Amino acid sequence: MSDTKTYAGSCHCGQVAYEVEADLSRVISCNCSICRKRGLLAFVPEGNFRLAQGADVLTDYTFNKGVVHHLFCSRCGVGAFGRGTRPDGVTTVAFNVRCLDGVDLDGLNLRKFDGASL
Template structure:
């Protein structure tokens, strides 16, 4: 069952709320996620609300340029990214390490081979 979580970057310039399920997060080994150590959960764009920091972020795309990796201009933390699911639905990838009060070590982690895509 989905819950609403709050989260953001380290310095607090970016803050958001997201309604999503944390019943299996993704650890991707692509060239970006592998270096960042992100643990990802996905939510439809309509379940995500940016509360603060639209102007405090910068955008980075690579490879197929379909995922917008947004990170804080001040502290450099990528707490979420925007893109589309394989069926074309607008999605937000939440770095669960940036969610308030969530223990990432208590979550079930699925490994995804992003290097092969």
């Protein structure tokens, strides 16, 4: 049985809002230079993600090889999700689990990821 559920997520001011179908049994706590400042991530194929509003206020931030688009709200500054393309060509959405409604953050089983060493 899958634990996939539909969650609503948003930035702090609410201008960016989305729905995502995800299984939160695999949430990543990454120590790379940006994740340690931003939050807890989980990944889904783009088809599991629907941006409800906010495309007009998102700002794109890229660094290193520029392959991951770290989107953030230009009003409140919160990075609620990002997009990237895997080596196999599949577009993946990385969403900030801290931005989801109704998730018990202390109950998450975090997987540590050593992104700083990549």
